[in-house]
Amino acid sequence: MRSTFRDAAHLLRPAALLLIGLAVFLVVRAAVIPKGFGKYGHYRAPFLETARSKPIHYAGQDACVACHDEEAKMRAAGKHAKVACEACHGPQAQHADDPTSLKPKLPDVATLCARCHEKDPAKPRTFPQVVTAEHNAGAACNDCHKPHNPHLD
Amino acid sequence: MMIPGVDGFMYPNEVELQWSILIVLYPYITGLVAGAFILASLERVFKVEAVRPTYRLALLTALAFLLVAPLPLQLHLGHPERSFEMYLTPHTSSAMAMFGFVYLWYLTVVLLLEIWLDYRADIVHMSKTTTGVTRLVYKVLTLGSDNVSEAARRVDDKVGYVITVIGIPSAFMLHGYVGFIFGSVKANPWWSTPLMPVVFLFSAMVSGIAAVLVLYMAAMKVKRLPIDMRCVDTIAKYLFYTFVIDFTLEMLDLIHRTYEADESFRSLDFMVHTRLWASHVLLQIGAGTVVPLLLLAATQLRRFAPGARKAIYSITSCLILVGIFAMRWNVVIGGQLFSKSFLGYTSYKMGLVTREGLLPAVALMLLPFAIFFVLIKLLPPWQHSEANAAD
Numbered sequence: 001m002r003s004t005f006r007d008a009a010h011l012l013r014p015a016a017l018l019l020i021g022l023a024v025f026l027v028v029r030a031a032v033i034p035k036g037f038g039k040y041g042h043y044r045a046p047f048l049e050t051a052r053s054k055p056i057h058y059a060g061q062d063a064c065v066a067c068h069d070e071e072a073k074m075r076a077a078g079k080h081a082k083v084a085c086e087a088c089h090g091p092q093a094q095h096a097d098d099p100t101s102l103k104p105k106l107p108d109v110a111t112l113c114a115r116c117h118e119k120d121p122a123k124p125r126t127f128p129q130v131v132t133a134e135h136n137a138g139a140a141c142n143d144c145h146k147p148h149n150p151h152l153d
Numbered sequence: 154m155m156i157p158g159v160d161g162f163m164y165p166n167e168v169e170l171q172w173s174i175l176i177v178l179y180p181y182i183t184g185l186v187a188g189a190f191i192l193a194s195l196e197r198v199f200k201v202e203a204v205r206p207t208y209r210l211a212l213l214t215a216l217a218f219l220l221v222a223p224l225p226l227q228l229h230l231g232h233p234e235r236s237f238e239m240y241l242t243p244h245t246s247s248a249m250a251m252f253g254f255v256y257l258w259y260l261t262v263v264l265l266l267e268i269w270l271d272y273r274a275d276i277v278h279m280s281k282t283t284t285g286v287t288r289l290v291y292k293v294l295t296l297g298s299d300n301v302s303e304a305a306r307r308v309d310d311k312v313g314y315v316i317t318v319i320g321i322p323s324a325f326m327l328h329g330y331v332g333f334i335f336g337s338v339k340a341n342p343w344w345s346t347p348l349m350p351v352v353f354l355f356s357a358m359v360s361g362i363a364a365v366l367v368l369y370m371a372a373m374k375v376k377r378l379p380i381d382m383r384c385v386d387t388i389a390k391y392l393f394y395t396f397v398i399d400f401t402l403e404m405l406d407l408i409h410r411t412y413e414a415d416e417s418f419r420s421l422d423f424m425v426h427t428r429l430w431a432s433h434v435l436l437q438i439g440a441g442t443v444v445p446l447l448l449l450a451a452t453q454l455r456r457f458a459p460g461a462r463k464a465i466y467s468i469t470s471c472l473i474l475v476g477i478f479a480m481r482w483n484v485v486i487g488g489q490l491f492s493k494s495f496l497g498y499t500s501y502k503m504g505l506v507t508r509e510g511l512l513p514a515v516a517l518m519l520l521p522f523a524i525f526f527v528l529i530k531l532l533p534p535w536q537h538s539e540a541n542a543a544d
Contacts, residue, residue, distance in 0.1 A: 007305040010273075010298035011312060014266055017296065021261070029241050042244055121162060122494075 059096035061085045071148050078149030113141040161497025170489045170501045173509035175225035180331045181481045182222045187328035188361010189215040197317040203387035209534035211365045212268050217525035252330050259327050263320040270313040272532050274301045328357040342417035343488040348406050355399035360477040362392045363470040382459050389466050393449040420495035433483045441476015445469040
């Protein structure tokens with residue numbers, strides 16, 4: 001029995017080496033994994049704080065609708081009813097907090113409408129699209145279409 | 154607007170290939186590892202005594218390629234240090250993360266341990282007969298034990314056997330995973346088939362066996378030692394068998410696709426007849442499969458003179474190595490050439506001296522041979538030392 005052990009004793013060495021490797025790995029792992037990792041999911045829990053401390057850019061359209069009744073009514077009557085205000089006007093949280101401190105710049109119609117309506121075979125066929133170069137003959141889109149309700153009769 | 158290299162309609166994110174030649178190398182290299190290891194296990198577990206002369210060579214080949222296997226991925230990542238996070242915070246739903254552990258397990262517990270156990274007698278012997286730095290290296294490699302008594306070697310042999318038995322499913326997992334990664338991309342009809350891991354596995358065995366076969370014959374030529382014909386004949390026989398299985402599986406996949414002819418079929422069929430014609434039909438199927446299979450079949454049916462057999466084995470092995478590389482190429486690159494709208498095709502422009510270009514790919518392909526060279530200097534696989542000859 002003793003001699004069997006003696007003749008197998010050398011196997012303990014690679015085993016020890018593996019265990020040391022594993023231990024080093026576990027120590028390094030414990031040291032470098034950020035605090036709170038995995039508390040809620042596969043990410044750092046404290047990052048929620050970091051994210052929360054970042055400034056808010058978008059107010060959300062409920063805010064816009066509360067003050068801009070006229071545009072809201074107009075939009076609700078047309079096909080842009082489901083297009084959010086800030087999809088065209090850009091992030092306006094600062095303006096919504098204090099309207100007088102920052103008056104939003106109006107969107108540039110020359111590029112705005114084409115961003116969504118330029119003809120592209122990859123878009124669903126039912127989506128209204130035009131070849132802008134041919135469609136408006138150089139006139140601005142809002143000469144004919146009202147942005148908040150683009151329908152023409 | 155016309156985009157150079159694009160025919161028909163491509164979605165914007167399909168125009169440029171994201172998986173380069175480095176991703177072709179990766180399954181190719183892991184395949185060689187798995188194949189070489191499975192050849193080594195033939196001798197050990199299945200007691201095919203005839204392939205004994207290549208046992209150690211096959212293990213060292215597997216090790217040399219295994220060390221290089223993750224490097225193409227690291228280079229492709231661009232941020233190699235980030236791959237370490239896969240070990241620190243692995244996600245259980247990520248096949249890639251799980252593979253990291255299969256890789257480590259295979260490297261440390263299977264391959265290094267098996268090589269150490271097999272070479273122990275030689276290492277101890279060298280640590281006593283060499284001098285200077287070499288002696289120090291061998292001293293370290295003994296891990297401080299110089300017990301190579303007959304009883305200790307018997308223990309080594311038993312443990313080595315167990316490790317090889319564990320090693321076979323590990324090698325299967327190692328390469329089956331690579332196929333799994335492609336086979337499970339459900340958005341890509343060129344890849345998405347449950348046959349993928351099996352096809353990858355058998356082609357891995359074919360390429361690994363072919364690699365050891367040429368390496369053995371080349372090494373014997375360089376060392377001016379006689380080639381053991383019984384050994385190469387046996388390897389060629391097993392190469393033929395595995396190749397027949399591999400070929401059958403690939404044909405099964407092809408017939409199944411053709412018969413099923415789902416919505417992707419016309420597009421893929423067109424691609425095979427145009428952009429992939431040279432690499433798929435000519436290289437992979439013609440030069441890389443049909444020709445070597447016919448040559449191998451001929452050696453099984455007729456007895457050629459030893460010289461002719463050696464020539465045939467060398468030629469077939471090289472053709473197979475090229476053919477399997479073409480197969481990896483066609484899977485990885487082919488899978489990105491067609492649009493998922495099935496309305497267009499793009500082309501792959503390989504860089505030359507860019508990070509993922511031809512030059513780093515060639516360097517990565519040569520690196521295992523450099524490692525192999527160092528390994529055979531350190532742990533000569535041919536002459537069995539007195540200590541080994543004794544048992």
